[in-house]
Amino acid sequence: MQSVTSRREFLINTGVSAAAANFLMNLPSLQAEETSRRKQRVIFVFSPNGVIPKHFWPDQTGKDFELKRILKPLSPFKDRMMTVHGVCNQIRGDGDGHMRGIGCLLTGIELFPGDIQGGSDTPAGWSKGISVDQYLKNQLQANKETQTRFGSLEFGVMVPERADTWTRMSYAGPNQPVAPIDDPYQMFDKLYGQAKNRELLASVLDDLASDFRRVEQKISAEDRQILKDHLAMVRQLEKELNTELSQKTDQTVTHAVPKLSPNVQEVNDNMPQITRMQMDMLVHSLAADFTRVATFQITNSVGQPRMRWLGINEGHHGLSHEPDSNEEAYEKLIKINTWYCEQVAYLAKRLAETPEPGGDGSLLDNTTIVWTNELGKGNSHTRNNIPFVLVGNGLGFEMGRALNFKRVPHNRLLMSFCEAMGHPVDSFGNPNFCKAGSLTGLS
């Protein structure tokens, strides 16, 4: 699939102004893009505390499978999704199950010894290696063709204000956790702050000029000069900003800056709204080609959201420890996981609705959502059969299937992600788990 049809759009997407675009047209490095590969994107979505396998995994494998209760919200995407059963996080060493669950999930390697003591096992520190999203970011950024403004974006939803092994999934390297941004306004600032500030500045200069004139009247002629010079500069700046901004609106009509709902507090009950806000910005960032790699971390390993909007007052992690025989808890956990699935479905829907800029089809045609979790099942803390549900066609896998790999180390799946993004590796994370190579049968 050819992703870019117009050079002009390509440049706009990479954030080059119209004037500069005309100039850059003639540079060989940008002429080459017409023959380039399609854009490929990957998003890792995390939800915590394991699932209820019986209501999560399809009973069948292959193309003919039925979605269980939890995965039902993904029905509209059934032919574009893949459930990957039998993939296990087999990393041992320091840290409790939840810590290794999240800390080794995308890194595939052990945690350092450290002083964070979980409910069981030995204490641990941060991960010993880079995570797959950051690895892919580095690869894509190293290549002019796949370089983007940010390289990767790390979204969060209600991640506690606490940097520890349970709250970090993404690592830029050994001992280098990457903090997700869970405040939508902060993310907005990161994405659009500079542009918005220039707009804001442009919009206040006229008012300011009026006050300059008021002030000026009261002072001596000698002193007036410095103010006159200052005001002239303000006027000049206003002119320049207006020219700059009118050009911008002309260029970016297709993906205007999203508008956030005002005054949304970061509190438990606003979680649904914050999730939407963050997802909308993620979709916009992909459309604007700010990044091709993203993580989307909903709460954290051992996350405790209280989903009162579903009529559930208990925290999620607490509930996840209840035995299967506790029917009420069991039912609530199904509901909670279904809610997470709805969020993934919403993201898929937004991607499917958004046309691929400068290309055919939609963003979802070139994006894969990898929805995962630190545990296979909450009350057993198993890291076998880690939930991996893929939606979308970014990685080029053969979708519309339920797969079962029957106990393979998850490192091999991480290797498959790298390979599918055009950057195959001999191993990812601990090489002992990579000997059999990337998984076969995905594409």
Next chain:
Amino acid sequence: MLRLLYRSLFVLVPVLLIGSARADEAITNRGKAIFAKQCAKCHGKTGQGVPKRYEKPLSGNVSLRQLEELIADTMPEDNPDACIGADAKVVARYIHEAFYGKSAELPRIRLARLTGNQLRHSVADLYGRFMNLAKYTDQGGIHGEYYDANRPRKDKRKIERVDASINFDFQDKGPSQGEYADTGIKANEFAIQWSGGLKVDVTGTYEIIVRCSCSFVFDLGNFSRRFIDNHVQSGDKTEFRRSIVLTAGRVYPFRLMMYQRKRKTKQPPAWINVSWVPPHGTEQIIPKRNFRSNFNPPAFSLQTKLPPDDRSYGYERGIAVDRQWDDSTTAAAIEFAQIAIDELWPRFRQMNKGPNDNRQQLRRFLEEITVTAFRGPIDDVMRNLYVNGPIQACEDDADAIKRSVLMTLKSPRFLYPLLDHDRSPSQKVANRLALTLYDSLPAQQWLRGQARENHFDRESRIRVAATRMVADYRTRGKTREMLYAWLNLSHFDEITKDAERFPDFDKQLVGDMRASLDAFLDDVVWSDASDFRQLMTADWAYTNERLQKFYGAAWKPIDSTQGLQKTGKLPHRRGLLAHPYLMTGLAYADSTSPIHRGVFVIRYLLGRTLRPPQEAFTPLSPKLHPDLTTRERISLQTSPKSCQVCHTKINALGFTLENFDAVGRYRVKEKGRAVNTLGGYTDRSGKRTKIEGPDALSSYLATSDDAHRAFVERAFQHFVKQPPSAYGSDTLDKLIKKFKDQQFNIRNLIVDIAVVAASGPIENK
């Protein structure tokens, strides 16, 4: 190159203009005749300039007095002694009257925008308006609380003390060691909280380095602002660095929590140290004098880079209005808006819990910011423009705050502090006191209250307020900067010495010398007597072990506790001129430099003008003249007549300091021969004094009218950033007289300057 050397030591003549007196005809005629005879060949008959000689017309706004001095000291160029004394006076008067001063502006207080420093302090205090301001104390050290638990729990607190620094190696024994052995803190599980403030003396970028084998979290500026988060001890990562811009004269709340957590696996030994690299400095454990153990309210330090200010008159002035500066004010406003959104608005809501259904609290909050930033009440037009407008324009509170703050901090009403024509006389006084003493705006309650109540209707009340304001970190910070400017210390940046000749001389020693000088300045200026003469003649200094090792037994600290301590009476060494830092800085890597030293004394300590040499010179290498003493070599090089004009003055002062070698050690012999320290000085009034040796020079400077004038003028310019004559032609003379009458009390001088600035001519009064 000598020329470069001179330039680096140069600062342009301060501009002031004393109202021209009517000269009687005889004087005018005599001046005219001298001009025609000695000056016209280069400057033209009417001072219009002469091609290939001196092309620029003689006009400007240097004062008559300065012009006299300049002529006496430097003119005519080929024979400066030909026009001195009375001749110089009359010709200067003639030049000034006939053409020089024609185009000159009358001395006046010039409207200027905030300098970079003033902008930094103003936003810091705008923040402080909502958070309170630090209370002054000179007690150093940091408050340490040691807990027999893995987190701070009052009932488990076993040790509470003031630690000089944070630099501990508990090994595997925990903090219950030595005199604290019986405090019973378990070695395998404890927590320590260090809290208080970090006091900053120089504005600039600091790299702060925490090295720790355990986990810790570190807040700086606000206990809700995490500076370094090492909540997780992981692997063998033990070093954490982060840089931050901090502002002189501010104390930043500091809190570091260290945790040794009990673990099932092998426990690492517990150690920690906290150091910093100050601007242009070397890494050191943060010393006691920069810690405060008391509570300090949250503080904000602007991180935006601001362009340097015009210093062409020898002090910073906000006269350049250009795009680079404008962009920096935008960035500063955006940065402040963010902290207002993140910290001030939540704090305001906490303190003002009333209903906000119509955003009335937001309105109050923004009005408070605007009123503080504009240094006085606002009228309806301003309220609509800066408060109501932004609220109406933005649905989101944070957006409204950003818009309002951006407008307020970009407004001329904030950026030009002297645009105060619509302020009450009392408010003007408060504003100018804050500007003069703090480089800032009035933020503290009492000062705002007194301004509001029209309290400042007489000088005595202004004086009381100014005196109160001197006991403040900000004034102390600004005073320190003034002393640095007076001593031209910014040109001392990197001091290195010949490693072969001085193998023990290293960066750490330079750092100690600087700290020793700082402590000396603080001690003298903030002692009860605050006596300027002590700066010149004190027979003690501050020292530590390293300085003692290098400078000998006399530098033994009288008190053996950690950190800098006073010495006893030092032989051969009096005042700051003999301080190792100055003597080392004013020297080459392998030899002394009487020229550097002489220029320094004339220019900075005596406030005289010197012209740069006509050509560039490379100093004669000591190696080419192995038999000559430094004095002989310098005399040889500066012997040509064209050099002698200035070098008779320079060398005569520089040679008196030859008792101090290139690393500031006392000596009586150089190359086996007795050091000759004979010199002298001719003061402004023409009086010649013979001076021999450093002690005599220090004594001379302590009592010299020229030195007093230089100091008072420097102080005035630094604090007020306007020429003294703008406040009346005799302002400087009056201040000098008062200075003498009050036993050269520096603190009183600062108060007097602030009173002049606050009550002096106020335009449109």
